[in-house]
Amino acid sequence: MIRIVTLAPYDAADLAWLGKTLYTAFGLGTEIAGERRPPASAELPGGRTDAEKLVQAAGAPRVVADDKILFLAAADLALPPGPLGEPPAWGFSQQGGERAVVSTRRLPARGSTEASVEAWRRRLARECIHFIGHLWELHHCYDPRCAMHPSWSPDLAPIPDAALCNFCREKSERKIRLAKT
């Protein structure tokens, strides 16, 4: 079961669409588990939010084994800088764990036209699949059409597909099959 917890207000229709897409991608039930307040302990001085702390400290519903919790936030997430600098943070997930967060801050503007809403939803769904994929121990994929391709890659299409490539899909199915429940 994937439980979606929002840390900012989102349109119910968008969340319903997201739930359907996640079900299609992973074959797992999806539940909209309500809205919570973002934890103050994760806030950084510059107005940014520590992604790792946010995932650890955010309140979540009760879960059973192998449930995954996806937080949707509007905050500007920050990751610890690496040897070559800080990579752009579209989200964060506990690899092989149970919690992930996706930020909608870097998504294109939602707008109000049908096309812009569709593009926004697809990009949101793609990022959610990406970070839930990390929860199922998927690594980044070199295929730009795969949802596991890095979110900042210049090879990514303007409106990327919200689906996994064959290799990643089979790997995720294998992991899900081997899960405890």
Add this chain to the structure above:
Amino acid sequence: MKPESPETEAGSAEGLISDPSSLKPGDRVVYPNQGVCRVTGADVQEIAGQKLELVRMVREEDGAAVLIPRAKVSSVGLRRVASRSYIEGVFHYLAAQSADPELDWKIRHRDNADRLVTGGVLGVAEVVKGLHSLSHIRPLPTKEREQYDSSRHLLVAEISASLGVPPSVAEDYVDYALMPPAGVTFKLKPPPRPVELPVRFARRKPVVKAEEELGLDDMGLELGELAELGEGAAAEEGGEKGEEAAGAEGAEGEAGAGTGEEAGQAPARAAPHAKARPAARKAAPAPKRAAPKKAARPEAKRARAAAKAAPRKAAPAKAARKAPRKPAKGGKR
């Protein structure tokens, strides 16, 4: 003189553990192809009538127990987790412009397997980068896709352990270096020197049985005759090249990696021609006409001449046996 083992020839990756007594409970080590492990202690077990001293470890990823005989700690390539400064060098390597990927899948697969075992964390990064750059040319076949995924997993685990960041962040670092966002450039430093791979003796199958493989017996032809059928000047050139190639092959066993590699290339490139030819010949119904045409190809001639060189000429019994069949083709004068 005692020949060096592949391990010693390969040089050593950073932090390679040569003395098992230096391992203490709580140490973090990397077992090649397995990942980051934590030493939990020592153990003595009787296996097949032998008492073995074992180092007991736990793989951090899944808690699997790993036991290594103390005597084999260095030979399996057990090493310490790479230091932070070394890992930084690895990122500079990942972000640097990549060389053209090896296109011969056999060489690539073998070298990648060696890098994963003996190359340390930089070797793992080399595999990831090499397969990544190859994926820009064509999609990876299933086995290499799996190798790419597992080497990425090993690299991410070691970076995560070394830098003390979550694995997903370590993976972001890797891909930030491999695929920087548009407009981002890095000030790169020279990366660490990669560990040399083991020298492979007899890394290419020498083309000595070319005649049998070509199926020339069926046609009553010999390689030397085919060479003579072509242009005279080209045949002479082929002879010279053949001598060179034969010399290089002879030196392959003694030479180091550089010369051995070059010497190994020549027969390997010739081999596909040799393999492809019998099929073509079977398909062609008129071998008498086909043979001179193929003999005229200069590269084929060189390869055959290299294979034949002098010794083949001294086969009078075979030549005598084939003599009655030669007039049938009518090509030799």
